[in-house]
Amino acid sequence: MELLKVSGVNKAFGGLKALNDVNLTVNEGTVHAIIGPNGAGKSTLLNCFVGRLIPDTGTVMFADKSLIGLKAHQINQAGVSRVFQTPEIFGELSLLQNVMIPTMAKRDGEFALHAFKRLDKDAEIIDTALHSLEDVGLADKKDVIANSLSRGDKRRLELAMCLVQSPRLLLLDEPTAGMSRADTNNTIDLLKRIGEDHNITKVVIEHDMHVVFSLATTVSVLAQGTVICEGKPQDIKGDPRVQEAYLGGAHL
Amino acid sequence: MQSKITPTRDYIFFVVFAAAVLTMPIWLAPFGAGYPDLLQKFMIYGLFATGFNLLFGLTGYLSFGHAAFLGVGSYTAVWTFKLLGMNPIPAALMAITASGVFALLIGYVSLRRSGIYFSILTLAFAQMSYNLAYSVLTPITNGETGLRVLQSDPRILDSSAGSGGPLLANLFGIELTGYAGFYFCAAVLIIGFYIAMRIFRSPFGIMLRAVKTNQNRMNYTGLNPRPYTLAAFVISGMYAGLAGALMCITDPLAGAERMQWTASGEVVLMTILGGAGTLLGPILGAALIKYFENIFSAFNDQTLHEIFGFLPDFLETPIVGLTSLFVGEGWHLTLGVLFMLIVIFLPGGIMEGFSRIIRLFRRDESKSAAQTAPAE
Numbered sequence: 001m002e003l004l005k006v007s008g009v010n011k012a013f014g015g016l017k018a019l020n021d022v023n024l025t026v027n028e029g030t031v032h033a034i035i036g037p038n039g040a041g042k043s044t045l046l047n048c049f050v051g052r053l054i055p056d057t058g059t060v061m062f063a064d065k066s067l068i069g070l071k072a073h074q075i076n077q078a079g080v081s082r083v084f085q086t087p088e089i090f091g092e093l094s095l096l097q098n099v100m101i102p103t104m105a106k107r108d109g110e111f112a113l114h115a116f117k118r119l120d121k122d123a124e125i126i127d128t129a130l131h132s133l134e135d136v137g138l139a140d141k142k143d144v145i146a147n148s149l150s151r152g153d154k155r156r157l158e159l160a161m162c163l164v165q166s167p168r169l170l171l172l173d174e175p176t177a178g179m180s181r182a183d184t185n186n187t188i189d190l191l192k193r194i195g196e197d198h199n200i201t202k203v204v205i206e207h208d209m210h211v212v213f214s215l216a217t218t219v220s221v222l223a224q225g226t227v228i229c230e231g232k233p234q235d236i237k238g239d240p241r242v243q244e245a246y247l248g249g250a251h252l
Numbered sequence: 253m254q255s256k257i258t259p260t261r262d263y264i265f266f267v268v269f270a271a272a273v274l275t276m277p278i279w280l281a282p283f284g285a286g287y288p289d290l291l292q293k294f295m296i297y298g299l300f301a302t303g304f305n306l307l308f309g310l311t312g313y314l315s316f317g318h319a320a321f322l323g324v325g326s327y328t329a330v331w332t333f334k335l336l337g338m339n340p341i342p343a344a345l346m347a348i349t350a351s352g353v354f355a356l357l358i359g360y361v362s363l364r365r366s367g368i369y370f371s372i373l374t375l376a377f378a379q380m381s382y383n384l385a386y387s388v389l390t391p392i393t394n395g396e397t398g399l400r401v402l403q404s405d406p407r408i409l410d411s412s413a414g415s416g417g418p419l420l421a422n423l424f425g426i427e428l429t430g431y432a433g434f435y436f437c438a439a440v441l442i443i444g445f446y447i448a449m450r451i452f453r454s455p456f457g458i459m460l461r462a463v464k465t466n467q468n469r470m471n472y473t474g475l476n477p478r479p480y481t482l483a484a485f486v487i488s489g490m491y492a493g494l495a496g497a498l499m500c501i502t503d504p505l506a507g508a509e510r511m512q513w514t515a516s517g518e519v520v521l522m523t524i525l526g527g528a529g530t531l532l533g534p535i536l537g538a539a540l541i542k543y544f545e546n547i548f549s550a551f552n553d554q555t556l557h558e559i560f561g562f563l564p565d566f567l568e569t570p571i572v573g574l575t576s577l578f579v580g581e582g583w584h585l586t587l588g589v590l591f592m593l594i595v596i597f598l599p600g601g602i603m604e605g606f607s608r609i610i611r612l613f614r615r616d617e618s619k620s621a622a623q624t625a626p627a628e
Contacts, residue, residue, distance in 0.1 A: 050472065073476050084472075088466060089466065091465055092461070092464070093461060093465060100458065101459070101462050102473045102474070105473050105474040105475045108455075110475055111479040112455070112456075115451050115487075116450050118453050119458055120257065120453065122455070161473065165473075
């Protein structure tokens, strides 16, 4: 079943055409990688999914509902979560509080004036949040202030914050950027395990081919704002157009 | 690591706080602060700062126009006295409502921006309110003279209307001046503190902290930061309005100077001095500033000469000359120096100072514990 369907999306910044008639379909239950050289428009495309950018033309449909014109928080409430390239977390709060906030957002909606309830008596929220921290292996640090975590742990925390909402679609923007090989492998294992447990459809933007080939079930290659090629990872590997985009396009 | 906050601890904390406030006339007497006028100020400004802290301490939005709500609360309270009678309870309720509505309007516009632009917008609104109160709105505010209750006012709920009694706030027969006024204000502060504590510990409170920490993540978590900040702004405006009403309950007179930017700045100083984002800090800051204002502004050259009288004349005169700049009318200079010292050396305010001292003791304890531990 089609979960996310992007058709005919164009986006220009002044004279620069960042996206040129992009068509993309993400099926439910798949891990869809979007790869491409620098400046290909990967991040622009992702920002069009989450309401940060509005495409000049074209449609973005999520579960048969248009996402165009919706605000970031409305898109999240519809079931789309996002992991950022540099982890976006609530740095001054404890890990448990960090995960409780998305849990409450999922349960109570975009605004709820619960000014007289005690947060530490809300067993439902605490249990869900703790369970999510256990999933990513951070439960023993639940009272630590998030800013003091290592970068890898911050990313795991951000992942826990997204997963606790059990989204239908999880967008990952270079989840292993700047990580060591060992950390990268840990993240791949974590993402794989999470995929099995929760059956969440994922869209991954990635540079690292190792990550792409370990995770993705489908790959779309983006170059100069257009999808030039789409298919299974092993098919993409040998495609001459992809090699052209990655190597031929650069002026060496 | 934070120390664990449990409902029981909060309950004990609250009871200790309430007891400390109510016994203030006794334990503050040795410091020369045990008289009702000053104690009333501690309560009123403590409430004002507590409300301000709900906005600034939790969401990080620095309002430079909170005195506007103080003024609106004051005018509403005096008008309620004039129309309904000298009972303080309707006056307080009306003041909370009016300042809440006013805060909703100003907050709706100002919260479209954040950071310095938000501060400037609130400052502009407060100065506008101040100037309006002085000029165009004179029929309502009585301009420069200030608004007061007159014998000829209707006061429809007062049974004693027309009998010519003194025009003081009157809670079912108790005139709210002196210690009665203090205990009334103390009761209101304790209620206000309790509500603030509940907000700090609530899901709403954690959302406000989320606003301060990372609005981007909040958006991508499916939360809309705008209504949260607006709600915090309105609640904090209501606290300010109530504080304004208390000023009129203890002394039924409202003037436009209450809305001036200096008054808005003062509450910012109080909150930062005590410790923004802590429950007790703003109240401590408010009390400290009002206490020092009281002491230093009472000094004059005469008292300074008495203090430095032991010095030889050639030293006494320049020292008195120098220190006199910092007292009396110039006591704001002292406040400025104090504020600079706090912000540079204790950015978290007095409360940070306390927690540093506690940590010092804890470290000593854990050291001695570590020395005995190897037995295991």
